[in-house]
Amino acid sequence: MDDGVDDCVDDGAHDALLTIGAFAARARLSAKALRLYDRLGLLAPAHVDEATGYRYYRAGQAERARLVALLRRLDMPLARIAEVVRADGDRAAGLLDGYWADVEARVAGQRTLVAYLRGRLSGRDSEVYGEFVVETVDVPEQVVISETRHTLASELPAWIGASLGRLEEAARGCGGVTAAPYVVYHSDVSMESDGPAESCVPVADGAAARAWSEERGRAWQTRVRVEPAGRLAYTRITKAQVAYPQILAAFGAVEEWIAAHGLTVAGPCREVYFADWEAAGPGDPVCDVAFPVN
Structure with a gap:
């Protein structure tokens, strides 16, 4: 009518x-x-x-x-x-650009996930893992200020960004950040399992870090500890590949490489964030997926 x-x-x-x-x-x-x-x-x-x-x-x-x-x-x-049509000129165009960047990031992540799932469904996981280049690196002993939380995969990205931001701010008063921040997974983090995960920022001044943790860090479950020197087996991944569950392919590739080279896993896996996350595009390398090895 x-x-x-x-x-x-x-x-x-x-x-x-x-x-x-x-x-x-x-x-x-x-x-x-x-x-x-x-x-x-x-x-x-x-x-x-x-x-x-x-x-x-x-x-x-x-x-x-x-x-x-x-x-x-x-x-x-x-x-x-509604936001776009109510905006004027360059602001409207900027809102459109922001939306499309989100779309491209999501599609890039989904493309990675499809490749991973295709390999699993066809029984050819090794072909998917073969796309990742795995190397080793020796890392020195580090004093780190860390924050631990039980979190599900859906909440993980927001928590990682917030916790590393808090720790990096604290590190400025502890002699500065001395190496790339990283996140350690002490147990599985998925849609059903909540870890815990531990965000870590290496700092120069351990005494200052301990003082900060005692005074201001209790609300966030922060602590200061020494990460021992060791060797990491790792593969470098893009921003699109970091999203869960796409990142599982990278973890699987490193684990397969460790077994194939006669090494043993010596500690919990981790993600090392070495790039500016906000400035990176979907195809830019931002993270190393790593396992300590003997």
Whole structure:
């Protein structure tokens, strides 16, 4: 049922108003879509008849209607569309760029996950693992300030970012950060298992770090400890590959390499974050997936 009878109504003082049916045809949208956009505040009618409830639009609103429809073709959520259409010029374009960067990051991660799952389903895991280059590196003894938490995989990325941020801020008063921050997994972290995980930042001044932990670190379960010198077997991965469960392929590749080379795992696995996460793109290397080995 259309909201109006006539295609056009003259309001006397303003441009002619179009019925929802006539406006839908001009904007190449359905009346149902226009009603939805109205309910969500994306495109309100220029006039609503108080007696009948019929909606009327001006011809000049067609451009905004088409913009909303085009953004929907990008699978953009309606809430984000509202932000774009309410913004002006460069800000609107920037919001679009931000959304598309998120899409590309998600697709890059999904592409990695598909390759991993294809290998598992076909029984050719080794082919997937072969895409990772595994090496070893000797690391010196380090004093680290750390924060430990039980967390599920869905909560892990936010916690890693927040905890490393807190620890790096603390490290500035402890002689500074001396090596790349890392996260140790003392037990499995998945959608069902909550670890715990431990964020670690190497610092120069152990005494200052202990003083900070005693004074301000209790709320975050922080502690200071010495990480012994040792050897790590690791593979370098991109930002897209860090997401769970895509990262499982990297862990599997390192474990297979360790077994194939007659080595033994000497401690819990870890992720070493050596790059600027915010500045990195989906294909940029940001992290080493590593196991201590003997």
